[in-house]
Amino acid sequence: xxxxxxxxxxxxxxxxxxxxxxxxxxxxxxxxxxxxxxxxxxxxxxxxxxxxxxxxxxxxxxxxxxxxxxxxxxxxxxxxxxxxxxxxxxxxxxxxxxxxxxxxxxxxxxxxxxxxxxxxxxxxxxxxxxxxxxxxxxxxxxxxxxxxxxxxxxxxxxxxxxxxxxxxxxxxxxxxxxxxxxxxxxxxxxxxxxxxxxxxxxxxxxxx
Numbered sequence: 001x002x003x004x005x006x007x008x009x010x011x012x013x014x015x016x017x018x019x020x021x022x023x024x025x026x027x028x029x030x031x032x033x034x035x036x037x038x039x040x041x042x043x044x045x046x047x048x049x050x051x052x053x054x055x056x057x058x059x060x061x062x063x064x065x066x067x068x069x070x071x072x073x074x075x076x077x078x079x080x081x082x083x084x085x086x087x088x089x090x091x092x093x094x095x096x097x098x099x100x101x102x103x104x105x106x107x108x109x110x111x112x113x114x115x116x117x118x119x120x121x122x123x124x125x126x127x128x129x130x131x132x133x134x135x136x137x138x139x140x141x142x143x144x145x146x147x148x149x150x151x152x153x154x155x156x157x158x159x160x161x162x163x164x165x166x167x168x169x170x171x172x173x174x175x176x177x178x179x180x181x182x183x184x185x186x187x188x189x190x191x192x193x194x195x196x197x198x199x200x201x202x203x204x205x206x207x208x
Contacts, residue, residue: 003027005050006094007148008060008175011041017175017205021148025092026050045176049094063176064107065125072181074164075102077111077120080143085113085120089146099123099145108172108181111144112164118142119162125172125179126150127162130193134158136168149173152204153197171197 007025010017016038023031030050037048037055045060078098079090093099102109107124120138121127126147129136135157137150142161150173162170169189172179178197180189 002091004091004093005030006048006092008045008047008092009038010045010175010177011038011043012205013043014206015039016041017201018148018152021151022048029053030055063174063179065172065174065179065181066176070108070179070181071106072108072110072122072170072183073105074110074112074116075105075123076114076116077143078102079145080111080113080120083143085115085118085143086139086141087143088141089144092145108179110164110170110181110183113143117161117164119164119170120144121147122172122181125174128153128157128171128173128197129162129166129168130171130189131168135197136160136162138162147173148175149178149201152201156200169193173197173201177201 003025005026007022009022019038026034034055047058047060048055103123109123110119111121112119119127120142121144126149137157137159139159167186169187170183171189172181178194180194182188
């Protein structure tokens, strides 16, 4: 994948989280400048893109997913509609982009393949399920944005299609954290499950 030169990164008290994965979203020649900014940044959530080869940074408020009553909706993935459902992950696009219309429906909008059978991702996050024993990620070849959070969870999860009509709880993960949407026909992920996912993300956040 050719990097787009855009990411959303969280900085905590220990520094930038999952920095190596975020740096891969930038061309090699821009990575030293992005690293230098990130390692000096104050804690917070930031959108970072390149402007004339240098990082242009905008601090974001609290994530729109971080709410008690997080309602979901369904829409066909604009990426899968354009490329097909098994085109593999693509670099994170900077706005404005083809995701803008589905994000306008809500950040927890669940994006499906054109047939409406599988959930591929959410409008503003990766999607994982919990089948009662394992965390489950979409198959690696599914069309979606390449997710830093999904990558961090991959060693502790298995991959299988996330069927829309299944009954497992879903969790949305991105740079801001892990969140439990309300999805009709599915139980909502409880606090213990969310805490377990967050522990995995935290353990990987500053590894290496």
